[in-house]
Amino acid sequence: MAEKIGVYVCHCGSNIAGTVDVEEVARWAGASLPGVAVARDYKFMCSSLGQQMIEEDIRTQGLTRVVVAACSPHLHEKTFRRACENAGLNPYLLQMTNIREHCSWVHTDRAAATAKAKGLVSAAVRRVAEQQPLERMYVKVNPATLVVGGGIAGLQATLELADAGYPVYLVEREPSIGGHMAQFDKTFPTLDCSACILTPKMSEVGQHDKVTLLTYSELEEVSGSVGNFKVKIRKRARMVDAAKCTGCGICIEKCPRKIRDEQFEVGMGYRKSIYTPFPQAVPRIPVIDTANCTFFTRGKCQVCSKVCPTQAIDYEQKDEIVELEVGNIILATGWKLFDCRKLPQYGFGRLANVFSNMEFERLSNAAGPTNGKIVLRDGKTEPRSVAIIHCVGSRDTNHNAYCSSVCCMAALKFGHLILEKTQAEVYSFYIDMRAPQKDYEEFYQRLLEEGMHFIRGKVAEVTNAARKPEEAGKLIVQFEDTLLGRQRRLPVDMVVLMGALEPQADAKEFGIRSCISCSEGGWYIERHPKLDPVATMTDGVFVAGACQGPKDIPASVVQGAAAAARVAGMISKGTVMVEPVVATINEEECSGCRICNTMCPFNAIEFDEEKQVSRVVTALCKGCGTCVAACPAGAITGAHFNNRQIFAEIEGALWDAINGETASEPHDAGTERSLLAGLSNP
């Protein structure tokens, strides 16, 4: 039976139509391509009207195949498959071809882009004629969820799911959950204390009967797919038996070794060799820092073991690999602070009284190293003037082009705290003041009224080289005041650098391990930047919080909850559809050579000893098609990507070169048809 193919070419507003002559492509497809019964162009194919048009044509014109030339199939293949299904057409009889990301957006020459779009449409039309209806498969969804990262986004996701009654495994690589929020002093714009709002959530998670907490642990390996992931988690040796430890803290008190705390206190304070990062840590089980412990480095001491009332100290403890089965994964791995040393002109790490934003958080925190007293590096002198420099490492093409989005508000918060706690004058050096969320602008107005000074301009340098007597012993901020249009110098006692939020150092590697990808900057890529901000391209893997891009606490909480809602939806539905794109072996053609057996990394091909043939275990097959390409007998077929389909696609893509022609001028329609008709399928 000859196929009746419908071709739908999308304008995407002017996104495609601006570079590709879409009307011409549709007209040409209708006139020249074999089997095309209907060819239309439309402003927005993905709109409900566009979809209705396709559905209507399937019903009234009896289309047996559909080609949509629009954006990436990763964006809208689902949409158009659904439209086909609505009209009673098997969704696998649709082929999408990408004339936006792969054509109109990357080319400027209209004629060349139109010719390429024709090639892509021609390939899709030739391919779709060979496509076969496939039946979808459904798999059960394991109700357990893995949440990676115990910061505020991860905590929120964990609680939402656990409160809904679903089991959650929360993995955190630090000894305690809490994340960066636990380090903060106050939170903008309401100025409630960070710990006061965070610690109740932490203890709720710690005590929840549905939550299994795996701190000081890291995700090592993810296998399986949506609904049924298998994950391996490395529980690093704490050297403390969690079952015996009561969290009394006497070991910490008695430990004779004090070392600088580079993580939680960002080098501002000290901790012991056996420690919990902060007093409200969840769990309260301490960890031995073996690199700095006297017993582990010199073989002597064991004070902690001697004082422990429950004999919980276990110097022999080894890393443990925990294997879990989960249905979904939420990644909430957060961010790291920009290394302010990368901007040597600001003197961080060289000039004592230049602080990073995180250092200032600890300085101002009532539980911090100075008990909340804002003082200079000497630990006692109160500053009389403070400069806060915005956009350190962000909005800077030498480092990070993006806006870190939280620093303006954090700078205002710092300004307020300094004005409240000291007599100092506070100067904010900003490029643009960004206060777009609820009550943020009001907070900015409040600081204007409180007397914080705002200077618009980027600071060139922070130096201690005085030129005038009044600059002696001070830090001099050299800057351009862009409102006055003048170069100025301002002597201050303290400088706070608002360092950028950056992706975790291992974000990329970690993303690969979890089967998701990062943007160039290292932030995880969501499925759709506007309409699907927590899902990823990998089904069953979601992102939440700052690992997806810089964001503040409210936005992280929203994303944590959103990701949890998506997961809860999948769990309550119980099953999830998986693509029927799998390989099958024709036993009659199989020679039993077993080459395919070694090709499959998922062990999805088994060998039937009796019949001496190989067989694909459909549930394990992921549909990569490597065995199909490798089979010397051609006995393996890859559903939806079989040789006939791909050969037809190749011929279609080369419609204008098929006769050795390499010129890109459009052919006479009659010739083309005869050329294409002359090609037989392989």
Place this chain on the structure above:
Amino acid sequence: MPDETFEPKIVGFCCNWCSYRAADLAGTARIKYAPNVRILRVMCSGRVDPSFVLKALASGADGVLVAGCHPGECHYISQNYKAMRRYHMLKHTLAGLGVEPDRVRLVWASAAEGQQFADAVDKLVEDVRRLGPLRWPANWTEDGHRREAIAGMAKEHEEAMEVLP
């Protein structure tokens, strides 16, 4: 002398997970590159049967691009290594057929490497343009001379076979 106006036709095979998304990213980032490559999607670079490449060249392509995930980053664990092995064998075969192996290229592009993908396309287009048109299909037109030559060969063969016991 290279033909200045020659616009090569190139077929690209991109894997669904990394390289196709790299091409998508090049689009969303509005990175411009040569319009000569028509991209077809396969699930994995490991699906690219050498016959696809030959088919493309035989159908009039001047070059073929195969793009996959970086080694060690394959969505299917290690299938891009298999693509790599086949690619090297294919290069030998092509050389044996008298096709410049430079017309066929295997590249790696992660989903974050839109710019690298665009650069690889530009580089390949430039190299193929320098090599000139392949004209494989044109070389196989069944003209009288060729048919005569083939008939002659067949006859010779038959005669040779007859001598044997």
